[in-house]
Amino acid sequence: MLLFCVQATIVFSxxxxxxxxxxxxxxxxxxxxxxxxVPYVSIKNKSTGISYAANYQGYFSFVAKPGxxxxxxxxxxxxxxxxxxxxxxxxxxxxxxxxxxEVVYLKAVRIYPWATxxxxxxxxxxxxxxxxxxxxxxxNLSKQSIQxxxxxxxxxxxxxxxxxxxxxxxxMMNVNxxxxxxxLNPFAWGRLMQQIMNGDKSRSEN
Numbered sequence: 001m002l003l004f005c006v007q008a009t010i011v012f013s014x015x016x017x018x019x020x021x022x023x024x025x026x027x028x029x030x031x032x033x034x035x036x037x038v039p040y041v042s043i044k045n046k047s048t049g050i051s052y053a054a055n056y057q058g059y060f061s062f063v064a065k066p067g068x069x070x071x072x073x074x075x076x077x078x079x080x081x082x083x084x085x086x087x088x089x090x091x092x093x094x095x096x097x098x099x100x101x102e103v104v105y106l107k108a109v110r111i112y113p114w115a116t117x118x119x120x121x122x123x124x125x126x127x128x129x130x131x132x133x134x135x136x137x138x139x140n141l142s143k144q145s146i147q148x149x150x151x152x153x154x155x156x157x158x159x160x161x162x163x164x165x166x167x168x169x170x171x172m173m174n175v176n177x178x179x180x181x182x183x184l185n186p187f188a189w190g191r192l193m194q195q196i197m198n199g200d201k202s203r204s205e206n
Contacts, residue, residue, distance in 0.1 A: 021065060022063050022064070022065060022091070023063070023064060023065070023066060023084065023088055023090070023091055023092055023093045024061060024062075024063060024091065024092040024093070025060075025061070025062060025063070025064040025068075025070075025084060025092075025093050025095070026059075026060065026061035026092065026093075026094050026095075027059075027060060027061075027094055027095040027096060027097050028057075028058050028059050028060075028096060028097070029041045029054055029058040029060070029072065029074075029097045029098075029099060030058060030096070030097070030098050030099075031077075031098070031099065031101060032098045032099065032100045032101070033100075033101055037057055037058030037059075038054075038058050038074055038077065038099055039054065039055070039056040039057065039058055040053060040054060040055070040056060040074070041053070041054040041058065041060070041072050041073070041074045041077075041099070042072070042073045042074065043060055043062075043070055043071070043072055044070070044071045044073070045064060045068050045069075045070060045071075046068075046069045046070070046071050046081075047065070047067070047068040047069055048064075048068065064084055065084070066084050066085060066086045066087075066088045066093075067083065067084060067085075067086045068083070068084050069081060069082070069083045069084075070082045070083070070084070072097055072099060074099060076101060076102055077099040077100060077101055077102055078099065078100045078101075078102050080097060080098075080099050080100075082095060082097060
């Protein structure tokens with residue numbers, strides 16, 4: 001009787017063991033050639049149709065079910081499919097996804113700028129050869145060139161800062177100075193009357 005109870009307890013306990021319906025699927029996506037991370041990879045769950053995306057470090061993490069098939073796609077890489085094992089018993093599953101670069105080989109193209117030797121000779125003789133470095137430097141440092149740059153180039157930050165500094169300094173130094181009105185100055189009126197009297201004397205003497 002005791003043996004029967006123990007066996008029944010074991011069977012009942014095994015019947016309560018359930019597999020996880022959802023797992024946290026995480027991983028990092030790298031390049032198969034250089035082992036460098038592949039950023040911003042699109043990940044589509046083909047079982048549910050939901051799409052996800054890895055970050056700039058190639059890391060991703062989302063919830064899925066055991067047995068779901070994931071499709072990894074990125075520009076310049078071949079597509080990669082990965083299925084979550086159905087035997088996962090833990091509530092999380094981590095994978096290292098490696099994507100192979102897609103290399104496209106283009107056919108070689110030879111460029112012929114001139115169809116014949118005569119056309120090449122004609123274009124070569126008509127070509128205008130640029131000045132050497134010394135001539136270019138003399139032209140750029142000439143008086144006319146500098147004057148044109150002074151008239152056309154805007155002031156830089158240093159010139160504007162110096163101008164504002166001088167303006168603020170002058171305003172600070174002259175803040176207590178007030179210009180007087182000469183019409184209200186009695187000494188100015190006295191000098192004016194003296195000049196008038198001297199002018200009359202000079203005319204009378206003549």
